[in-house]
Amino acid sequence: MYPKTEINCIQVISYKSIPSSKSSKYKNLEVETIFDLKPKYADQSPSSLSLRASHYLPKLVNFPTRAVQLFGFLPYKLDQNSGLHFSPKHAPFSLLLAFLIFTVAWKILYYTVNIEEILYPVKNMTSNGPLRRSSTTEKLSEHLVTSVILFSTTGIRILALIEGNKVTKFYSKLTHALENIRVVEGGHENIEEFVRSSGTWITRGIMASASMLFAPNLYFTILQYISICQEQDDTSTMKRILVGVGVTVKNVIGISESFYIFWMAALIQGIQLGFVVLEQNFKGNSSKHEIKSEPEFEEHVENINNLKSVVENFGMVFSLQIILMMLSYSVIWAIDIFLVINKAVTAFGVGDLVLDGIVVAMALFMCNNSVILVLLAIVSQNLGEQAGRTIDLFGQYGFDKYSEELRGKLQGFFSVMSPTIVTHGFYICPGNYFSLNKRTVTSVFGFLTTYVFVLLQFQGTEK
Numbered sequence: 001m002y003p004k005t006e007i008n009c010i011q012v013i014s015y016k017s018i019p020s021s022k023s024s025k026y027k028n029l030e031v032e033t034i035f036d037l038k039p040k041y042a043d044q045s046p047s048s049l050s051l052r053a054s055h056y057l058p059k060l061v062n063f064p065t066r067a068v069q070l071f072g073f074l075p076y077k078l079d080q081n082s083g084l085h086f087s088p089k090h091a092p093f094s095l096l097l098a099f100l101i102f103t104v105a106w107k108i109l110y111y112t113v114n115i116e117e118i119l120y121p122v123k124n125m126t127s128n129g130p131l132r133r134s135s136t137t138e139k140l141s142e143h144l145v146t147s148v149i150l151f152s153t154t155g156i157r158i159l160a161l162i163e164g165n166k167v168t169k170f171y172s173k174l175t176h177a178l179e180n181i182r183v184v185e186g187g188h189e190n191i192e193e194f195v196r197s198s199g200t201w202i203t204r205g206i207m208a209s210a211s212m213l214f215a216p217n218l219y220f221t222i223l224q225y226i227s228i229c230q231e232q233d234d235t236s237t238m239k240r241i242l243v244g245v246g247v248t249v250k251n252v253i254g255i256s257e258s259f260y261i262f263w264m265a266a267l268i269q270g271i272q273l274g275f276v277v278l279e280q281n282f283k284g285n286s287s288k289h290e291i292k293s294e295p296e297f298e299e300h301v302e303n304i305n306n307l308k309s310v311v312e313n314f315g316m317v318f319s320l321q322i323i324l325m326m327l328s329y330s331v332i333w334a335i336d337i338f339l340v341i342n343k344a345v346t347a348f349g350v351g352d353l354v355l356d357g358i359v360v361a362m363a364l365f366m367c368n369n370s371v372i373l374v375l376l377a378i379v380s381q382n383l384g385e386q387a388g389r390t391i392d393l394f395g396q397y398g399f400d401k402y403s404e405e406l407r408g409k410l411q412g413f414f415s416v417m418s419p420t421i422v423t424h425g426f427y428i429c430p431g432n433y434f435s436l437n438k439r440t441v442t443s444v445f446g447f448l449t450t451y452v453f454v455l456l457q458f459q460g461t462e463k
Contacts, residue, residue, distance in 0.1 A: 053277040054178035064263040071256035072096035137459040152328035177306040187280025216361030217251035275390040319431035336366040380428040380436035387426035
C-alpha cells in the first residue's frame, strides 16, 4: 500500500546516535543526542514542491515525546540500522529501570518502616495536629486510590516496554502515511496554523497538568516532613531520612501521571494532520479549472485508505494502555470526588487553614484526573470530525474535477467507505471495544457519579 520511500528513523519519534569506534573519525564525539527529532524535510521551505505532510509531524510530537521519555514512559531508542534497543546504556531505558527500582524500594520501605503510621495523619492534619478518626470507607478509599495510581503508572511503563516493537511499527506506519501526502501550494498557512495551535495546546496541557500535580504534591511533601519530624523517638534518624527522600522522589515522579496520555493525544493529532493536509490540497486544487487524471485520483484514495489504516492500527496498538488508563482513572476520579466531599465537609466545620489546603490539593488531583479521562475522547472527536469534512470535500472535489469514469470509481470508493464512517466515524476504537468520543465521556461521568453516591451511602451506614 505504501511506496518504498526512505524513512529517516528520527522521524519515527526516536533518538539519533553518533556511531563510534576506535577507528572512527567520531571517536571523540561519543555523545548520544537523546531527543533529536529533526524531520527529514527540515531543510525544505514551505514553497518546496516536494514538501510532505511528515515535515510537520515532529512539531506536534517533540515536546510530549521528551516528557514521556524523561519519566520512563517511553523506555527505548530507535536505531535506523539495528531496530529497537533495550539497554541500560540508553537514557530512556535507564530512566525506566530507575523508576522500577524506586517503586520496589519504596514498597519495601513502606512495610519495614511502617510508613502508614508516620504519614497517615497528614490526611487529617490541622494546625493543632490530627483532628479526627476517619471512617473505614474513607481509609479504604485512600489506600485504594494510591494503589490504583501506582498500578496504572507502573503498568503503562511496562506495557510500553513489552509492546515496543508494535509501537515503533505504528510510528513507522504513521510516518509512511504522512510522507506519502504531498503538500500543494496555497494551504501552507492553514496547515502551519493547525500545527502551531495543536502543538501549543498539547504543550500547555502538559505544563498545566504538571503544575496541577506539583502544587498539591509539594504541599503534601511539606506536611509529610512535618509529620516525620513530629514522630516519636523510636523512629531512627536514618529511617526518617529514608522516608523523607522517598516522599520527595515519589511526589516529583507524581507530576508525570498524565504525560503518557498527552503523548498519545499528540499522535492522534499527527493522524489528524494528514486529513488537514488533504483538505487543504482539495481546496487548493478546486480553483484550478482542469480535469484531473486517474493517477491523482488513485493517490488521494490511497492516502485516505492509509490514514484509515493508521487510525485502526492506533486503536489496536494502544488498546491495553488506553483501557488500563480509562479503568484506573475512572476509579481514581470517583474516589477523589468522595474524598473531596469528606474533606470539604470537615474543613467547613473547623475553619482550619491546613485542612483547607488539603481540600484544595485534593480538588486539584480531581481536576487532573478529569483531564486524563476526557483528553483522548476530545482529540478522537476532533479527528473524526476532521476526517468526515475531508472525505466530504473529496466527494465534492471529485464530482467537479473527475471524468465520468472516475466519478463511477469515486462512488465505489464511497460505498466501501460509508460503513466505516457510519459504524466508527473515524474515531479511535481501543481494541474495537468502544469508540472514543464526547458521547463516551458523558456516559463515563454519569456512570461514575452513581458510584460516588454509593460510597457516600456506605460511609453513612457506619455512623
